[in-house]
Amino acid sequence: MRKAQSEMLGLVLIVLLISVGILIAIVIFSKPIGKEVRYEQEGFFAANFLSTLVKSDSDCRGRSVGELLQDCAETHGNSAIVCGERDSCGQARFLISNLLDVVFSERGVKFYFTISDREGNTPDSLEDFVFGEPCSGEFESKTRPLVFNNGVIYLKLDICH
Amino acid sequence: MSGLVLSCFRLLNTMKKAQMRVLESVAVLIVFFILMVIGSSVYFGMQNSKLKKDRVVFEDSEALRALVKLQSLPELDCSFASAHTINCFDLFKLQAFSNLTKSESAQEFYYPLFGDAVISVKVVFPLERNFTLYDVHPVEFKSLVRKTMPVLVYDPVLSRYYFGLSELIKYA
Numbered sequence: 001m002r003k004a005q006s007e008m009l010g011l012v013l014i015v016l017l018i019s020v021g022i023l024i025a026i027v028i029f030s031k032p033i034g035k036e037v038r039y040e041q042e043g044f045f046a047a048n049f050l051s052t053l054v055k056s057d058s059d060c061r062g063r064s065v066g067e068l069l070q071d072c073a074e075t076h077g078n079s080a081i082v083c084g085e086r087d088s089c090g091q092a093r094f095l096i097s098n099l100l101d102v103v104f105s106e107r108g109v110k111f112y113f114t115i116s117d118r119e120g121n122t123p124d125s126l127e128d129f130v131f132g133e134p135c136s137g138e139f140e141s142k143t144r145p146l147v148f149n150n151g152v153i154y155l156k157l158d159i160c161h
Numbered sequence: 162m163s164g165l166v167l168s169c170f171r172l173l174n175t176m177k178k179a180q181m182r183v184l185e186s187v188a189v190l191i192v193f194f195i196l197m198v199i200g201s202s203v204y205f206g207m208q209n210s211k212l213k214k215d216r217v218v219f220e221d222s223e224a225l226r227a228l229v230k231l232q233s234l235p236e237l238d239c240s241f242a243s244a245h246t247i248n249c250f251d252l253f254k255l256q257a258f259s260n261l262t263k264s265e266s267a268q269e270f271y272y273p274l275f276g277d278a279v280i281s282v283k284v285v286f287p288l289e290r291n292f293t294l295y296d297v298h299p300v301e302f303k304s305l306v307r308k309t310m311p312v313l314v315y316d317p318v319l320s321r322y323y324f325g326l327s328e329l330i331k332y333a
Binding site: 057 | 311
């Protein structure tokens with residue numbers, strides 16, 4: 001081979017390598033459209049779950065789950081509301097755990113549910129209200145505030161992707 | 162075979178310079194067309210897979226839209242003195258509606274709204290009840306999309322809200 005020919009061959013090789021590189025970069029960095037829509041829908045689902053949960057009947061003296069949580073946060077676990085063998089904290093915990101199981105665990109959806117105050121700390125009486133595992137990768141998160149006499153608590157639900 | 166190759170070589174040797182150039186151009190054109198065919202097949206293949214993905218996204222969004230439409234139906238919603246509660250179904254309206262949509266005429270009436278689909282509402286807690294609100298499923302279908310959404314089910318007699326799940330299976 002002459003010098004000019006080998007240079008041409010080198011040039012062709014470089015062009016080929018660059019094109020392959022660009023193609024791989026496009027494939028890696030282009031985010032599929034479907035994913036964004038799915039994430040949005042998961043967010044919508046999480047928000048709906050929280051608002052429905054708070055308003056749902058707790059089967060305890062005509063109170064809703066939200067009212068039980070308010071009572072639990074207000075009375076720091078020394079609630080006067082008794083629901084069979086459980087107090088307001090116990091009943092709310094039992095219901096939230098069951099509903100999360102029915103809606104997420106049984107469908108194989110990974111989630112992480114927590115309750116915190118304005119500063120992001122978990123009040124003592126609500127320390128047991130942690131369900132699921134923290135998401136390791138990307139997740140869709142929704143928060144719902146719940147006001148009570150002494151302040152506000154935030155119900156947070158992460159749906160892992 | 163070897164005779165054919167030999168005759169080809171003899172032909173090439175006897176070719177003039179201009180003929181060689183024509184042959185060269187033809188070879189370049191053939192390579193060009195081969196590359197074009199490969200390139201276009203890759204491009205159309207990518208477009209095809211993108212279209213398939215778009216179709217899945219579209220069907221998914223359509224299913225969710227149908228579920229949201231369902232929640233806003235006055236036949237099912239929880240309203241009191243014109244005040245409408247979001248994301249809520251009336252327990253007694255659910256019962257009446259599931260009886261109503263068993264008839265073919267009712268299914269025809271709601272077909273433009275929901276198409277080929279099965280819609281149900283399941284009360285999860287504290288009651289456990291299941292209402293099939295609409296059931297029109299085709300004999301043959303290419304794909305199906307399943308969507309669920311947490312909803313409140315209101316009992317106007319006891320004035321209580323139950324936790325429920327609305328589910329829609331949309332066929333395409």
